[in-house]
Amino acid sequence: MPRESPYLQVVDALRARIEAGEWEVGDKLPSRSRFAAEYSVGQSVTQRALERLIIEGLLEGRAGSGTFVRTPRRRMRMVRTRRRVPNSGNAFRAEALEHGFAASWDARTVAHTPAPDHIAARLAIAPGDPCVMTRYEFMADGSPAELSQSWESMALTADTPVVLPEDGEMRGAGVVARMRSIGITVASVLEIPRPSRANQAQANLLGISVGSLITEIERTYLDSDGRPVETADLVIPDSRYEIAYAFPIE
Template sequence: MPRETPYLQVADALRARIQAGEWAVGDKLPSRAKFADEYGVGQSVAQRAMERLIIEGLLEGRAGSGTYVRRPRERLRMVRSRHRERRGGSPFRADMKERGKAGSWESRSEARVPAPEHIAERLAIAPGDPCVMTTYEFLADGQPVQLSESWEPMAITDGTPVVLPEMGPHAGVGVVERMRSIGVLIETAVEIPRPARATQEQANLLGISVGDLITQIERTYYDRDGRAVETADITVADVRWEIAYEFGIDQRGD
């Protein structure tokens, strides 16, 4: 297994076995030691894989008892993680594949759009500087999942094959891969989730009612020099999706 994400591959294998019915709701899973031996990984890797499936809502841990298959959630869980950018291809499509769904999207890009003041502040550019603005409607099995409005400074991408996100040789692979192709290495993503109520336009696109609860995520990508290279506003219908954040814990101490 690749050294970078072995626990995700173990999680993928266990998820497939659960979805195939190898263990029913309420069944206790074998120990992490057994899974570690079965997949040829360390126990810490097996533990992280099981914790990932707990985060996703497929498993539940019971103190002093073990790990069990839990009843499926009525709301699906969308896991935001730094590892979602390391799987190659589209992070959204990979996210939906883990849910057993086919991910797709529709988009529309416009070049040389003057940056509004709030976008300019997030990108650390001057208001009015030219950007590429792209709107997205993301779908799972043809049903709306989330909306996004993305802004990229043209000072970074102008004259390159990736100036329009969904055109050219790197269309559809996500911001991180596209930027890497032109030598811009994204190192950090900052996300700020906020609750809100759906506007008429958002309700129409997401297939919900006006005023329904939504989660809005303000996301900005930064390169290795701390330069903002893309910012986006992501909208998710709360009635269908709950959002969980996964992050590693440094075990080395102070």
């Protein structure tokens, strides 16, 4: 079994018991040794599990007193919807305007990046074809909210004013508006969400623990002919944001 598996099992078990109300807000939890015996693990494993739940905001440690259940940190809902706020720019900015949080982000773009096999398949290009790759770190009200790695084929955008997503007059305008400015109509988007656990790099950027639950979304924008024009991998921390999909009935 993976080395962290017992630790993650204890975290999930304790989280479920807390959320089920086995201990009320303000209650003191049993000792590490009791949990260690109950789950047949070492005390270091139960200590890590409790520390993880403190990071998530379910518990608080009081020096010399023990570990107590606290009022849970508010978990925001991130709604994925067809309805867009006019002139809202990129998708994250649209979510911010719709749900009332302040959006900001850092972006790092590298042009002429050869497309890896899996990205080439998603963009319907040949492996190694030149792409523009942009890494984003999104913030909501100053807290890490989302990571994204975006890929666009340079066959579509080379020698145009929008070849770099975060430069020029169309900076921050989003894929739909940028493509429209060069005569490409984005008509649909495909999103594939997958549950996962944070690796070290993701945990460092999102301010969470290694192994924390995350949602990974594979997103691809397509034009009116069904041609992929951009694909991205989004990473969202589960402890802070839940993903909801809302669509009108046609």
